[in-house]
Amino acid sequence: MQRKKSPVLSSVLSLIVPGLGQVYAGSPSRGAAFFIAIAVTAILVRWRGNSLLYTGIAVAWLWNVWDACNLAQGRRLSSILPFLAIALVLYVIGWGVTEINLRRLLTDVADVKPLVSDLFQPAVFERDIEELVGEVQFESPCSDSPPAKGSPLESEPYLVLVDKTCGDPGDTFTIEGGNFWPNSRGYIWWSNLAGEMEFRVRYKGDYLTFETDEEGRIPPTTVIVQEPFAEAKDKGPQLYRVQARMRRETGPLHLSETFFLVVEKMVETVFLALMATTIAIIIAIPISFLAARNLMGGNPISMAVYYVVRTILNTLRSIEPLIMAIIFVVWVGLGPFAGVLALAVHSIAALGKLYSEAVESIDPGPIEAITATGANRLQTIVYAVIPQIVPPYLAFTIYRWDINVRMSTIIGFVGGGGIGYLLQQWIRLLMYEEAGAAVWAIAIVVAIMDYASAKAREKIT
């Protein structure tokens, strides 16, 4: 039993600096824990500026004084109370820092509905699109010889001008037409005469639409004369094409272009994972022997190699493949090769460690037995070591390929190739039905890999 310390001195010390009394009373690690917990929490509270939270720290501080007093008399108290006080403070801060807002979760649920519903209608099937276009020419600004109003056609869709055939930007004019599909909706388009510059006309923010009657006629519709295209500015009167366009789906459902694109990219993704895993296996196998303590424990030089290899593996493993991919995208450019390299480097580190642990856990018994028969070193490795490490190596490798397929689906988010690249673009372009197809493809492939890899590993071990 150690000599009793003064409880008063211990309390005073802990009152001045949390934990100091505990150090004095002979429990330096307990003291350090108190000091670090209270100091770090205090800094965080000060940073967030919520003075109410100082109460929690005060509780912990006072309790720390009481603890120091008891410790000096040889009694150890349970530290549940200060632990809870500090934890409560930290959780309050954590709530604020991560901006948790449960109300938004409920009020803004409408925003996500179209996205989610599109994800469940992936663009796997589509029909062919047919389009009807009728057009008429309009001049802006007016010249001495404005174009004609146009005339109705016999059977083709047509458009005619009703009131005027030319005008300044901002003026309005009226069109009408016929021979379109009955009772359907369409849009008005505006383009230059060459037809390579075009856009859909808006009216007060919304696209300008029209509805045909039961005979396919477009009723008189008011259109605003648009500003000239940039290269036609100040070039005097120009002719523009005003078009009425209508589209509808036709024919049977067939697999969409998106579907084939997704399949192609998915194949690329699986190959990306395969190449990365294969490269990793080839490099990780020799490395794993260098990182196995039972093989390298002989002398100081091999021990040094062991520590160096272990340190490199641990460092590489702590770098996320996504970050690795960013580096390789800068290095070798956008595309699957960068993804292969990123996944390969990460897999070397992960497999190197797993393999070396498999080597470390081999049973020395068979090695002993084979050595005792008079076998040489190589024979001993082939007959006693390899049979023991092949099954775990295979299991880890399959597991890693599974992980790599999973990783390669998102490595494209940073430009590493594969389906992730498409998915990321579609999400940014708000093309959620296409994104949905990609998400489903990923889910299906990952689920299959997961199942197959679990089955295969079961077989091996």
Place this chain on the structure above:
Amino acid sequence: MLQIEHLTKIYGDGTVALDDVSFEVPDGEFLVILGLSGAGKSTLLRCINRLIEPTKGRIIWDGTDITASSGEELRQIRRHIGMIFQEFNLVERTSVLINVLSGRLGYVNPWLSLLHYFPREEVDRALRNLERVGIADLAHKRADELSGGQRQRVGIARALMQEPRLMLADEPVASLDPVLAHSILRYLEQLNREDGITVICSLHFLDLVRRYASHVVGLKDGRVVFQGLPDEITDRRFKEIYGEEAERITVA
């Protein structure tokens, strides 16, 4: 004739496993080494075929100094010393036949053996040895599908592949139940009597010692505390080897 002279083994952590052990084993003997766990029995056996390097002392076998040999010479010596183990030490995921054939690795072409190629006559020899221990029908099973008694018999068949003149058995029956223990020891007895193989076997149970040994060496804390015939182990001697609190347990 195997001569152990002043054999001492001190492990890296300072543990003295063997302390100046000396005795002789004439050819054809069934020598049992008796002692508690940790008395140094396993270390002693492993020093004989140099799985463990002795710290001091010599082991002379038919005039050859085993402790001084190395490399090819040591492998040649090991070829003639069979060994079976308490935990059998089979390669679990490999077939019984390959396990048995691996006992022949010191004889066959080393390069071909790396490809798992063995000449026909070696395969026949393996099957004969399996037949001898009564498990020829298990040749193509995986070693880990076998029961403990079957595994130890594979261990014996593997050792027989070496055509040994000396058989080391490290607690060969400690992982088996008493009935199987007798069956395994009877095989060793047979090898000893019919083939003239010298057997050095470590054992726990005095009853088994009395039944099979032709000579006994008692070890305690790495020292030889008894040398003599099995019948000379009185209760007094027994307590010297096993300590005062030991009670004799009878094995069926």
